[in-house]
Structure formats: structure tokens, C-alpha cells
Amino acid sequence: MTLAAKFKGPGWYRAALSIPLGILFGLGLTVGVRALYGYDPLFDGDAITTVALISTPLAFLVGIGCFDYWFYWAAGKPTREEDHSSHGAHTWKDYFKVNTDHKVIGIQYICTTFVFFVLGGLMAMVMRAELAAPGSQIVDPNTFNGLFSVHASLMIFLFIIPVFAGIANYVLPLMIGAPDMAFPRLNALSFWMLPTAGIMMVASFFAPGGSFATGWTAYAPLSTETPLGQTFFTIGVQFAGASSIATALNFLVTIITMRAPGMTFWRMPLLVWANFTTSLLVVIATPFIAGSQFFVLFDRALGTDFFNAAAGGDVLMYQHVFWFYSHPAVYIMMLPGFGIISEVISTHARKPVFGYRMMAFSLMAIVVLGFTVWAHHMFVSGMFSWLRVPMMITTMLIAVPTGIKIFSWIATLWKGVIHMTTPMLFALGFITMFTLGGISGIVLAVIPVDIYVSDTYFVVAHIHYVLFGGSVFTIFAGIYHWFPKMTGRMYDETLGRIHFWLSFIFFNLTFGPMHLVGVDGMPRRVADYAEEFATLNALISVSSFIFGMSFFIFLYNMISSWRHGPKAAANPWRAHTIEWQVSSPPPIFNFDEIPTVVGGPYEYGVPGAQHAIFKATEEKREPVAAE
Amino acid sequence: MESASISAGHAAGSHDHHGPPEANQSSRVDAQMLGMLLFIISEVMLFGAFFTAYFFTRVVNNEPWPGDGNELPVAVAGVNTAILLSSSFTMHWGLEGAKHGNRRAMRIGLLATLMLGTAFLAIQINEYVSIGFAISESAQTSIFYGLTGLHGAHVFIGLTLLFFATTRAFRGHFTEKEHRGVEIPGIYWHFVDVMWIVVYTTIYLI
Structure with missing residues (x-):
């Protein structure tokens, strides 16, 4: 990615740019309004800080990219395909x-x-x-x-x-x-x-x-x-x-x-x-x-x-x-x-x-x-x-x-x-x-x-x-x-x-x-x-x-x-609730197919009790069961 | 967490699918609609906090309202109320247009709402300029500006949402089936409207 693209796209580069802009905006707005009303002194540290404390976080949020999709949506541009690029973590970054x-x-x-x-x-x-x-x-x-x-x-x-x-x-x-x-x-x-x-x-x-x-x-x-x-x-x-x-x-x-x-x-x-x-x-x-x-x-x-x-x-x-x-x-x-x-x-x-x-x-x-x-x-x-x-x-x-x-x-x-x-x-x-x-x-x-x-x-x-x-x-x-x-x-x-x-x-x-x-x-x-x-x-x-x-x-x-640490099993506590029925850590989209809930979540000690069933799992398990 | 990619589990061998499974819709209420309703509850409570300030000054401490020698322009604000109320009707008209695939009615309805709302804000600002007392004069004036200003801010948010909806309407979005982008800002707009009736009644009339 070129440097210009880094500053244009959402992320820390753009945030690093937007934060000073937020501070400047707070300063400009305060000084501008004070000049308009003829207040003295023109540069009032407390007033500037107060406004900057509101404008800077907002500028940061815009810079880091929290609003990108909404801006795009609000402008009424043609629908764009969701590519799930902002979903899931692949590296610590x-x-x-x-x-x-x-x-x-x-x-x-x-x-x-x-x-x-x-x-x-x-x-x-x-x-x-x-x-x-x-x-x-x-x-x-x-x-x-x-x-x-x-x-x-x-x-x-x-x-x-x-x-x-x-x-x-x-x-x-x-x-x-x-x-x-x-x-x-x-x-x-x-x-x-x-x-x-x-x-x-x-x-x-x-x-x-x-x-x-x-x-x-x-x-x-x-x-x-x-x-x-x-x-x-x-x-x-x-x-x-x-x-x-x-x-x-x-x-x-x-x-x-x-x-x-x-x-x-x-x-x-x-x-x-x-x-x-x-x-x-x-x-x-x-x-x-x-x-x-x-x-x-x-x-x-x-x-x-x-x-x-x-x-x-x-x-x-x-x-x-x-x-x-x-x-x-x-x-x-x-x-x-x-x-x-x-x-x-x-x-x-x-x-x-x-x-x-x-x-x-x-x-x-x-x-x-x-x-x-x-x-x-x-x-x-x-x-x-x-x-x-x-x-x-x-x-x-x-x-x-x-x-x-x-x-x-x-x-x-x-x-x-x-x-x-x-x-x-x-x-x-x-x-x-x-x-x-x-x-x-x-x-x-x-x-x-x-x-x-x-x-x-x-x-x-x-x-x-x-x-x-x-x-x-x-x-x-x-x-x-x-x-x-x-x-x-x-x-x-x-x-x-x-x-x-x-x-x-x-x-x-x-x-x-x-x-x-x-x-x-x-x-x-x-x-x-x-x-x-x-x-x-x-x-x-x-x-x-x-x-x-x-x-x-x-x-x-x-x-x-x-x-x-040692690798954990999908369900080390043998719990019944659904989060334990998927892998550890769970797949990127949680489920391939939404499970169906068939009973209460805590039926421990009840023979054959199940909270949720996965259709895909049942089908895949059949050959295993036949062995 | 290097192993956070699509891993095995119950779904071994399904690496080829992209995107999440379709969520089960467990309620007849639409998610966006419900979100807006909950947001409105939250907004009502924010107004509640400001009305508490009003209540303490006017009722508990029995201070004169709206303060010594201050007059509120009841008639002008009444006309303004009528403007805001009529904007609810144009909003409804625009939504009905969207629901029936009448794009012209939808666009005119949205534009009319946008203009009426802007007129309301302009008159409100004019009222501030010519009202003759400042926000820092007394608790009563602070509360007057606080409540009407809070409402004005909500009108502004509503107008922003409507502006988005209007832009999208003119760019060819919204169909008979998919018109939540008009309906949901519309609900917010009705809320802003109803809230004004409460504010007008408590601040200007009684």
C-alpha cells in the first residue's frame, strides 16, 4: 500500500492526521466565536480545551474509520458488495x-x-x-x-x-x-x-x-x-x-x-x-x-x-x-x-x-x-x-x-x-x-x-x-x-x-x-x-x-x-450452552448453519438432554457412528 | 490469536464458504425499527433529565416562570409548532409514497419535511436572537435555553437523517418492499414532533 493510500483509508495513519485536525477545529471554532462576540481574551485556554475535548475524539473516530460505511451509505452511492474485510482477526494487528x-x-x-x-x-x-x-x-x-x-x-x-x-x-x-x-x-x-x-x-x-x-x-x-x-x-x-x-x-x-x-x-x-x-x-x-x-x-x-x-x-x-x-x-x-x-x-x-x-x-x-x-x-x-x-x-x-x-x-x-x-x-x-x-x-x-x-x-x-x-x-x-x-x-x-x-x-x-x-x-x-x-x-x-x-x-x-498454554478442546467444561458446541476459538462466522434449540440450557445430569442440535454435525457424524 | 481463522469444529471442511449464515429472525419486529424505538426511549429519558431541572426550579422551589420580567413569544412559537406539526404530515405522505412505489410523492414529501423542519429551526434561532434574555441570566433562562436547545439539537439530528434519506431517494434508492431508510428517520421525526408538543406545553403554555 502506498503512503498516500494509507492516509486515505481508515486506520491509524488517518487517525494521526485527523487528531491534530480535531484540535485545530476546536481551537478555530472557539477563537472564531470569541472574536465574533468580541470576548476578551481571544485565546482562552479553558474554552479551547473544552471544545477540543469534544471535537478531537470525534475526529479520531472519523480517522480510525468508525464512520466510513455510514458516510458512504448516507451519500446514497450504489450498493457495494459486503466483502467481510472488516470481519475477524487474522493477526494481532x-x-x-x-x-x-x-x-x-x-x-x-x-x-x-x-x-x-x-x-x-x-x-x-x-x-x-x-x-x-x-x-x-x-x-x-x-x-x-x-x-x-x-x-x-x-x-x-x-x-x-x-x-x-x-x-x-x-x-x-x-x-x-x-x-x-x-x-x-x-x-x-x-x-x-x-x-x-x-x-x-x-x-x-x-x-x-x-x-x-x-x-x-x-x-x-x-x-x-x-x-x-x-x-x-x-x-x-x-x-x-x-x-x-x-x-x-x-x-x-x-x-x-x-x-x-x-x-x-x-x-x-x-x-x-x-x-x-x-x-x-x-x-x-x-x-x-x-x-x-x-x-x-x-x-x-x-x-x-x-x-x-x-x-x-x-x-x-x-x-x-x-x-x-x-x-x-x-x-x-x-x-x-x-x-x-x-x-x-x-x-x-x-x-x-x-x-x-x-x-x-x-x-x-x-x-x-x-x-x-x-x-x-x-x-x-x-x-x-x-x-x-x-x-x-x-x-x-x-x-x-x-x-x-x-x-x-x-x-x-x-x-x-x-x-x-x-x-x-x-x-x-x-x-x-x-x-x-x-x-x-x-x-x-x-x-x-x-x-x-x-x-x-x-x-x-x-x-x-x-x-x-x-x-x-x-x-x-x-x-x-x-x-x-x-x-x-x-x-x-x-x-x-x-x-x-x-x-x-x-x-x-x-x-x-x-x-x-x-x-x-x-x-x-x-x-x-x-x-x-x-x-x-x-x-x-x-x-x-x-x-x-x-x-x-x-x-x-x-x-x-x-x-x-495447552490447546483447549471445544468444550473443556462439558457445558450445554451453544458457545461451547463450536470450536475453540469459534469459526470466523460462528456457525455454518444456525443451530436449532431443543431444550433448556442447563439440563446437566439429565440423560440424553440436549440444548441445541447442529444439522450439519448430525449428518457428518453418521458414518462415525456406524463404525 | 494465530488460530482465529476459520477452524475446524463442527464445520470441518467448510472453508470454502464466505460470509456468515443467515441469522434466524426471532421477532416480527425489524431490527432497525427496534433499534430506533430503543434509541427513542433513551432520548425520552434525556429529556426527562432536563425536565427534572425544570421541575425542581419551577415546582419544587416555586420560582417565578419564566423569570422576572421575561416574556416568552407564545404566539410566534405557536405558529412554529404548527409548522413542525405539519411536517409530520408531509413525512407521513412521503412514507406512504415510498410504500406504494410513488417515487414522486416520496421525494416531494421528504423535501417538504426537510424544508418545514429547517423553517422551524430558523424561527427558533430568530427567537433566541430577539427574545431579550441571555442563557446565563437565571436558572429559568438556563432551563428555557436548555430544553428548547436540546429539542433544537434533536431537530437538527432529525433533519440530518432526513437529509440522508432525501439524498438517497433522489439517487434512486428505496422501493415498495425496501423503504426502511425512509420509515426509520420518519419515526424519529415524529418523536421530535411529539417531544416539541410536550416542550411547548410546559415551557410556553402553562
């Missing part, structure tokens, strides 16, 4: 291109999100080093505020939410017998918006005045008055949110319109159910965080008065709008994990999922109830006091569908043939840790207790029990479970077990004591603390370092197994 294959996009998602997981984790390590002893250690308080803000934003918007989208991207179309997602190009666009959002958030550290330091919640009016770094969060979240909405829409359409013949809703694997319900939450709730960040952006950039109480604005409105997204968001971060755990436990315990229909109904119940509890984050905010008790009651009610799930998993394990593989260990770890986190959640729902422990380490402990002991354990379970399918190799079981036990023990030693210092009144989000908390904090910090180290065992296991 294909993972760095705009690709429409859901399997490639899944891997792209997972690898990208784990990069941000490592970055966010390193920030946590720096924080723990700072908190290892009272007084000031290695960072100043403002940097510390930036660290916990970026840590949480990366973990939530760039790791947990998208990594579930990545896992589902890979396995969901295979599970329902679809050749790809419903909108493959939209899928590619959703992925490419993600690294731009993440890079923006990390880049905020280089902004004058430091990174955004208002927590991932970015409460107004603090967030409307802090330095430029806040804009990186405000706009970055928009890209992450748009990516999230587009993916969710894609999942919903795929699940509704592309299931294999015979795959009724009541024959769908629970991972599919989990992503169906999660996607509903995303589509309905995510626009609210977009709204809240629009208001902040307008207040910062256009001088609006949404949060200016002196001019009739309402600061509590921010919290209502924000939590109306962000409480459902905790279920967005948990429901896909529930799906993974159902798959893992049923497969590795060789038992049908207990109460399959109740598992699906409880997911739907969580979706509905999830929208009715947002103000339990605001008990101390000074909101309408009549709203407190209803919110407490609905919050406690959510424990019912969640409890149904916990009991169903335990009942699934009951008298099962439990194989203590790494995914199973993580699933069992998840059940215990998530139950503990759920219980401290119930404790927090009680208004007087919540008022007492508000903004203390008790809340930090709770959120890490549900998000790490809950969500991240399910992510590990899912990654280990589908690793053979995704890579065609087996991971190292011993290393996997060491990873589990180290993270399980040191997770508890890190976050368990936080309950105690929290109840004693140690405030969160502060770089310094009183002498009396020194002993436990030293223990927490040391444990957290070992805990952080255990992740590198996982990383080593994944990388070395991907490169040199």
Missing part, C-alpha cells in the same frame, strides 16, 4: 483496527478495560501508600483527591461496566445462535469511544490545576467551580455513556430479533437474561448521567445557572439526576455478573440452575426496584425528609430478589458434583463476599445508621465488598471460564487457584478492617487521619499491596497461557 466481528470486539473490550483496571489499581496503591500512616506521606491532599476520583471513575466507567459488555459481546451472540450482533458497525463504534473516554480521564492529571478531584460523583456546585481537570471527567463520561447506551441497544436488539430457532425466552441461558435486563437499565438510566454532566458542562462553559442557588438554581437537583442513573448503575455493574455466576455454578457443579424462572424474574424485579431507591444516597443531603422512609423500604425490598438469587445458587450447588476449578472458586468467593456486601448494604439502608456512618470508611468497605468481592470476582470467574473459548488455550489451573486464594484472603484483610475504622468514624476521601486509626490502616495498606500483587499472577497466567 487486526485487534487495533475497526473490526465488526463481535468476537474481536469482545477481546478488544476486555483487553482495553484491563489496561484501565491496572491503571486504576495502581492509583489505589498510591492512595494506600499515602494512608499507610497518619500525616502526609507521598502525595499532597489535592493529588490524593484526584487519585480517588480518577480511580473510581476508571473502575466504574472504564472497567466494570465495559468489561461485562466485552464478555457478553464475545459469548452472547454465540449463546443465542446468532452469527454476529445486530448492528456490527455500531458495535465497533461503541468500542472505539471507550478508550477515548479513558484516555481523557487519565489525561486530566496533566491539566492545569490537576485532575478532577470531586469524586466520581462530581457533586455540584463543587464540580462547577473546580479547575479545568473537571471538564475531562464531564466530557469523558459522555463518551463512555454513549458507548454504553449503544452497546445496550445492540444487545437488546440482538437478543430480541436474532435468537436461534427454538430459543424461546425461557430457554435462554441466564447470562443472556442478565444482559437483557442490564441493557434495559442502561438504555433507560444512562441518559440521566448524560443530563447531569450536560448541566455541569453548561454551568462551567456557558455560564448557565442550573446549580447557582442565587439565581434560582437547585444544587440538590444534581444529586437527584445523578443518582437516578448511578443507583441503577450499581445493578448495571452487578446483573451481568449474576449471569456469569449462574453459568459457572451450573456448569462446574453439573446441576441445572435451581429455580431458573425465578432467577429470570428476580432480574426483572431488580430492574424495576432499582429505579425506586436512588435517594438512599442522599439521606444526609437535606432533601425532602418525606422521601427518606419510602426509599429505605424500597432499598430493603431489593434484598428479596437478590436473596432469591443467592439461595438459588446455593440450592444449585446442593448435592451437585462440584469441580473446584478456578472459575468455580471465584464463583463461591463471589457468593460469600457479595452476601457480606449485601448485608452491609441493608445496614446502610437504615436511615439512622446511614446518617451515622455517612462518608466514613464503612461505605468504602461496603462498596468494595459489592464491587470487588461481587462484580470483579464474577469478572474473574467469567474470564477463567471462557478463556479456553476465547483463546483456544487452557489457562494454568494452579496459578489460577493461587490467584484466587491470595485475592480472596487479602481482599478481606484489606476491606474487612475498613468496616471497623468506618464505624469508629474515620472519614473517607481524606488524605490524613487521626492517630487512633494508625494500626488498622497500616494492616489495610500492607494487605492491599499483596492484594494488588496477586493481580499480576492473573496477568502472567493469562498472557503466558494465551501464548503457550
